[in-house]
Amino acid sequence: MQKKTDKRDRAILFRERLDQALGLSDLNRSTLARQVGVDRSTISQLLSDAGPRLPNAHVVGECAAALGVSADWLLGLTDRPERVAELLAASVTMTAAPRALVDEQIFAWHREAAGYKIRHVPATLPDMLKTHAMLRWEYLPHLGRTTDQAIGASEDRLQLMRSAQSDYEIAMPLSELQSFARADGYYAGLPADVRMGQIDWLLTLHQQLYPRLRVYLFDARRLYSAPITVFGPLLAVLYLGSNYLAFRDKERIDAITAHFDGLVREARVSSRDLPETLQTLRAEIS
Numbered sequence: 590m591q592k593k594t595d596k597r598d599r600a601i602l603f604r605e606r607l608d609q610a611l612g613l614s615d616l617n618r619s620t621l622a623r624q625v626g627v628d629r630s631t632i633s634q635l636l637s638d639a640g641p642r643l644p645n646a647h648v649v650g651e652c653a654a655a656l657g658v659s660a661d662w663l664l665g666l667t668d669r670p671e672r673v674a675e676l677l678a679a680s681v682t683m684t685a686a687p688r689a690l691v692d693e694q695i696f697a698w699h700r701e702a703a704g705y706k707i708r709h710v711p712a713t714l715p716d717m718l719k720t721h722a723m724l725r726w727e728y729l730p731h732l733g734r735t736t737d738q739a740i741g742a743s744e745d746r747l748q749l750m751r752s753a754q755s756d757y758e759i760a761m762p763l764s765e766l767q768s769f770a771r772a773d774g775y776y777a778g779l780p781a782d783v784r785m786g787q788i789d790w791l792l793t794l795h796q797q798l799y800p801r802l803r804v805y806l807f808d809a810r811r812l813y814s815a816p817i818t819v820f821g822p823l824l825a826v827l828y829l830g831s832n833y834l835a836f837r838d839k840e841r842i843d844a845i846t847a848h849f850d851g852l853v854r855e856a857r858v859s860s861r862d863l864p865e866t867l868q869t870l871r872a873e874i875s
Contacts, residue, residue, distance in 0.1 A: 596641045596643075597641040598665075599643065599664065599665050600638075600640065600641050600642065600643055602664075602665040603635075603643055603649075603663055603664060603665065604635065604636055604637075604638070606658075606662060606663050606665070607635060607636060607652060607656075607663060608636055610652075610656040610657075610658050610663070611636075611656060614655075614656050614657065616655065616656070618632045618633060618636075621652070621655055621656070624651070624654075624655040625648060625651040625652055625655055626651065627648065631648075635648075635652075643664070646660075649663055649664060684832065684833050684835065694833070695746070696745070696746070696749070698818075698820050698824065698826065698835075699746065699749050699750075699755075699820070700749070701820065701823060702755065702820035702821045702823050702824075703754065703755055704754055704755060704821075705755055705820065705821025705822065705823065706755065706756040706757075706758065706821055707755050707756070707757050707758070707818065707819065707820055707821065708757075708758045708759075708760070708817075708818065708819040708846065708849040708850075709757065709758070709759045709760075709817070709818045709819075710759070710760050710761060710814045710815070710816055710817045710818075710849065710852065711759065711761055711816060712816040712828060713727075713765065713775060714761075714765070714766075714769065714787070715759055715761075716739070716742070716743045716746070717743050717744075717746040717747040717750060718747070718759075718790070718791060718794060719743060719787065719790075720783070720786050720787050720790045721740050722782075722783045722786055722787075723779075723783055723786075723787045724736065724739050724740050724743060725740070726779055726780070726783055750798075750802070751798070755801075755821075756800075756801055756802075756803075757798075757801065757802045757803070758803050758804075758805070758849070758853065758860075759802070759803070759804045759805070760804075760805045760806075760807055760814070760849060760852040760853055760856065761804070761805075761806060761807070762806065762807060762808070762809035763806040763807065763808060763809070763857050763858060763866075764808075764809050764810075765809075766806065766866070766867075766870060767870065769784065769787070769870075770784060770788070770870035770871075770873060770874055771873075772784060781874050781875075784874050785871055785874050785875060788867050788868075788870060788871045788874075789871070791804075791863075791867055792864055792867055792868070795860075795863055795864055795867075796864075799860065799861075800860070803860035804860050804863050805852065805853050805856035805858065805859060805860055805863075806856055806857055806858035806863070806866065807852045807853075807855055807856045807857060808855070808857045811855065812851070812852060812855055814848065814849075814852055815827060815828070816828035817845055817848075817849065819842065819845055819846050819849055822839070822842060823837070823842075824836060824837045824842065825841060825842045825845040825846070827845075
């Protein structure tokens with residue numbers, strides 16, 4: 590609940606913030622008065638009057654527009670001086686998502702969130718947990734020689750996870766692993782030796798990194814999730830295919846975090862039980 594401010598205190602805060610904004614702008618009292626549409630003496634009075642009265646809404650709004658700040662900030666209703674459009678522009682960004690190439694944006698986000706819990710719903714198997722053979726099968730047909738970059742990026746991200754002192758939670762559909770093991774759908778044509786090698790590598794990583802790395806499998810018939818990554822309290826990123834949609838405002842980060850936590854709570858297979866599921870799938874392949 591927002592603390593109620595006394596009228597006199599709000600009037601004092603208005604004068605202080607108006608003076609601060611004017612001092613940081615390229616305007617003087619005369620030019621501000623012209624842009625607001627009042628006499629210079631009115632601006633002087635706004636800056637010096639010790640009374641509890643505030644100017645009318647029109648004057649406050651015109652002052653805010655001329656000085657490039659929000660009217661709510663001038664009135665002490667928020668501590669953010671940016672206008673609403675500027676806040677939205679800063680809180681939601683869209684960046685390109687190159688397929689499996691060295692993506693400096695992803696690494697920057699991971700480095701920024703070092704020490705925080707990172708929650709991830711991948712589009713397929715997580716790249717940083719894939720074997721070289723799996724990455725070559727997946728990316729060689731359309732990336733050619735730059736598949737080596739995809740492998741390097743995967744290794745770098747795994748190394749970053751090992752060294753960043755962050756907890757990683759990954760939630761993915763159980764059907765994704767089952768489809769992988771059967772080599773159907775997206776994984777059609779994937780050789781059996783590659784599938785078994787990939788499962789062996791997942792078992793090795795679980796043994797090495799659990800509980801810092803936790804993988805949960807949910808039932809996609811009951812729950813759905815788009816590919817997302819939540820970088821602690823800093824930002825949440827939605828993967829659209831060719832772009833990332835990144836949110837930095839607390840409300841959206843909290844909402845996407847709650848969505849991820851719901852996937853974990855409803856998981857068919859907990860991270861502790863993952864090895865048993867992987868071994869069962871491997872046995873079906875062999």
